[in-house]
Amino acid sequence: MKKNRLIPVLLLKNGWLVQSKSFQRYQNLGDPITSVRRLSNWASDELIFLDMTREGGYDMRRDDKGHPNRHDILEIIEDVSKECLMPIAIGGRIRTLTDIMVRLASGADKVCVNTKPLEDPAFITEAAREYGSQCIIISIDAKVSGEGRWEVYKDGGKVATGRDPESWAREVESRGAGEILINCIDRDGARTGYDLDLVGRVSDAVSIPVIAMGGVGEWEHFAEALSRTKADAVAAANIFHYYDQSVYLAKKYLHDRNFNVRAPDLIPVEVTT
Amino acid sequence: MIAIIDYEMGNLKSVANAFKAVGVEPCITRDPSELSAADRIVLPGVGAFGNGMERLRRLGFVRALEENVREKKKPFLGICLGMQLLATKGFEFGEHAGLGWIEGEVRRLESPDLPVPHVGWNDVAVTQSSPLLEGIGDKADFYFVHSYHFEAAQPDSVTATCEYGQRFAASVSHGNIFGVQFHPEKSQKAGKHLLENFLRISA
Incomplete structure (x- = not known):
């Protein structure tokens, strides 16, 4: 039987791993490669990188560590794909088919697109035709706009679009998206759990896999989304960086409670050169 | 030397990285004549059946594969599309002839x-x-x-199965020829284990 996935999301800003709150405040957590190595050793099912860099380059300031400096996301993906034998998705700053092509060529298996399709929905179909639906994740950032109502935002949660997440989810599915990453802006960094109402509605609206995101503060929140919505995968960012062996512990929590996830595992740390 | 065939059908780098992770330095090649120096051959691939066969033919790999895999019996591993191309024919976007090394559709x-x-x-x-x-x-x-699967004509060509709405072949083999529908290069521990097994199969 196909397993539900547990997916750590790594937020990158100017080449650094960061923690995010309400899409507004960011705290630097350091070198992403170190985290990837840990997350890989804890047998994550998949990794999603979201690059939130708005201006400036990718100053990794790693010369002091004997590493070459990394200048763009592609070099970071190349590093990452050497570290982990698992599916990798990359999002952020994707505006053209070429942007997708270079990310896949650097070692990503999927891309995650948010703003471009809201401005040009035909982009989804073009991308799916060229690279296959299985590698096109559409991420939807939604913000509560009233009782039981949400609005889709673009540009890193800064610009309202007037669309509602359920109908946008149906549209992206019909245009060829392979998966949907639904993120609730109000829950970002809040640690109060997923917006289950939002995740439930979006996952009911489509038949493609939906990844829940935003608000996880304890393992139980993963269980809630898997038992109370049709989400195929549960994702989180901040919480995976707080605890040692976080992915292992989260998976163990779910596995012990008979959720349909891969058995928890620890992969011995290997010395890479 | 292990050769990974580059026929412009995706994810070569991941496959090469996975072999590096199990301790061998593979050679990614677009030149069919390089297969004669290889002692093992890997055909990866993501994409449509017809395109895959067309590119293998255009780059001159079909003949070189026949010679090295079928005649010289070098261990061969087809991954995903690379496994499907072993079949007699495929029905993705029309009907296309495959390599025909393992009878099936x-x-x-x-x-x-x-x-x-x-x-x-x-x-x-x-x-x-x-x-x-x-x-x-x-x-x-x-x-x-994947969206397509290998229906083997002979049940004993199938060595492992998987369930997704229907039971389908996860792995096929015939002598020195092996194919897997899944991606060992993305499957962490189990994937590494499988690649190590492949490296141990005697030529």
Whole structure:
């Protein structure tokens, strides 16, 4: 039987791993490669990188560590794909088919697109035709706009679009998206759990896999989304960086409670050169 | 030397990285004549059946593969599309002839109520002992991404199966020829184990 996935999301800003709150405040957590190595050793099912860099380059300031400096996301993906034998998705700053092509060529298996399709929905179909639906994740950032109502935002949660997440989810599915990453802006960094109402509605609206995101503060929140919505995968960012062996512990929590996830595992740390 | 065939059908780098992770430095090649120097050959691939065969032909790989795999019996591993191309024919975007090394047809997954492509981690049941699958437990999860599957004409060509709306071949083999529908290069521990098994198969 196909397993539900547990997916750590790594937020990158100017080449650094960061923690995010309400899409507004960011705290630097350091070198992403170190985290990837840990997350890989804890047998994550998949990794999603979201690059939130708005201006400036990718100053990794790693010369002091004997590493070459990394200048763009592609070099970071190349590093990452050497570290982990698992599916990798990359999002952020994707505006053209070429942007997708270079990310896949650097070692990503999927891309995650948010703003471009809201401005040009035909982009989804073009991308799916060229690279296959299985590698096109559409991420939807939604913000509560009233009782039981949400609005889709673009540009890193800064610009309202007037669309509602359920109908946008149906549209992206019909245009060829392979998966949907639904993120609730109000829950970002809040640690109060997923917006289950939002995740439930979006996952009911489509038949493609939906990844829940935003608000996880304890393992139980993963269980809630898997038992109370049709989400195929549960994702989180901040919480995976707080605890040692976080992915292992989260998976163990779910596995012990008979959720349909891969058995928890620890992969011995290997010395890479 | 292990050769990974570059026929412009995706994800070569991941496959090469995975072999590096198990300690061998593979050679990615676009030149069919380089296969004669290889002692093992890997055909990866993501994409449509017809395109895959057309590119193998255009780059001159079909003849070189026949010679090295069928005549000289070098261990061969086809991954995903690379496994499907072993079939007699495929029905993705029309009917296309395959390499025809393992009798069978490649048809669309019929998984009512489940989304196709089948993407994600799924457990594989070993149905027949095979050196490629040695030591792989019956509940091992592998990572899959595919919309089509290999319907083998002879049941004994299938060495492992997987369930997604229907039961389909996860792994096929015939002598020195092996194919897997899943992606060992994305399947962490179990994937590494399988690649190590492949490296141990005697030429």
